Amino acid sequence: MWKKVNHSCSVTYRIRMAALTFLVLVIACMFTGCSLLPQEEQALKPPLVKPVKESFELFEVKKGSITKQISGIGVFASDKMQSLFYAESGGRLIAINVSLGSVVSKGDVVAELDKGEIEGKIQQQELVVEKARLILEQAKDEMRGEPVAIRIKLLEMQKEEIQLDMLKKQLNRTKLVSDVSGIVTYIDPIKQGDAVVAYKTLFTVSDPKSMKLVYETNNALDLTGIQVGLTAAVKIKDGLYTGKVAQIPATAPFNEVKAIAEKNAKSIVVVTEGLPDTIEIGNSADITIVTEKRDDVLLIPKVGLRSYMGRDYVQVLEGEVRKEIDVEKGIVSANEVEIRKGLKEGQKVILNN
Secondary structure: OOOOHHHHHHHHHHHHHOOOOOOOHHHHHHHHOOOOOOOOOOOOOOOOOOOOOOOOOOOOEEEEEEEEEEEEEEEEEOOOOOEOOOOOOOOOEEEEEOOOOOOEOOOOOEEOOOOOOHHHHHHHHHHHHHHHHHHHHHHHHHHHOHHHHHHHHHHHHHHHHHHHHHHHHHOOOOEEEEEEEEEEEEEOOOOOOOOOOOOOOOOEEEEEOOOEEEEEEOHHHOOOOOOOOOOOEEEOEEEEEEEEEEHHHHHOOOOOOOOHHHHHHOOEEEEEEEOOOOOOOOOEEEEEEEEEEEEEEEEEEEOOOEEEEEEEEEEEEEEOOEEEEEEEEEEEHHHHHHHOOOOOOEEEEEOOO
16 A cells, blocks of 8 residues: 655755755865866966176276376467556546557557646647747847846746646657557457556557467366476477477466456466467467376276275276275376376276276
8 A cells, every 4th residue: 555755755855965965065076176266377487587797898907108298279479568558547538549459550549548628738838938938039139238137038938848848748648659569469448438547557569570379278277287398299280390388377477457367377378489470469279288208107098997085996807706996096198097006917907887
């Protein structure tokens, strides 16, 4: 006989079996390493990079000769210059008759002061002198037997002549006259209407036939080492000439003109032999003066010397190791340096960083 089965018990049984199956699956995944989520890909390791070998620009220390020299461009100027000035102060300038580069002859008037009433006084005094002369002539005719009276008239005339001469000299002092022939190479910045100062140079007239070569720098320290008597190589276009240093800042003569004094403080003068007649004031020439020379000394390129906080040193390469060495430098030229202490011949100095 068939028995009637309860439906609710059948459903419960199926649920339990499903839960049991799910639990078994979960446990199986845990043991096999599987996961319900997608597995992340493992990151690749970076490739190995070989270190770049450091390269150096090297120079092998060697012996040789080094020369320290000063080179520049000089300008020809006159070796004979005459300063023109007024001997008295007070007058006011009314005319300047020359400019820079003007050619003047001996006796030319280069400047003039206000004459005031001097010319009128001279004309009046000339009449006084003429009157005194006539009186003297009259006395000689009328007083032949009175020598004392005639002598008095003569003295009166001479007195008036002296007065006339003084007025003429006063007029001449208003004119500044060149007592040499040459070219005007300096003019003081005085203007018309300004009062002149006694013995202050207003103009300089230079003789174009007597030449000197002047080399001027921006800094007087650039002339260190130059002494009077050193030989100078002078190049004018394609011609080479020999000169001698004749003046340095320490031997320059005193000049009350500030501009000239400042120029002398940073200039040297070279006297050159055998110059061509075509040389004129203002022409230029290349100058080279050797101030020091040493032979058979250790040399390195100038770019190999390093300095920091007063310390001079070089970097050398020993094997594959960079090493710093303190050195004592000697002559420094445009491209090379003499090394007196710290290095040996054959060592390799690093030139780049």
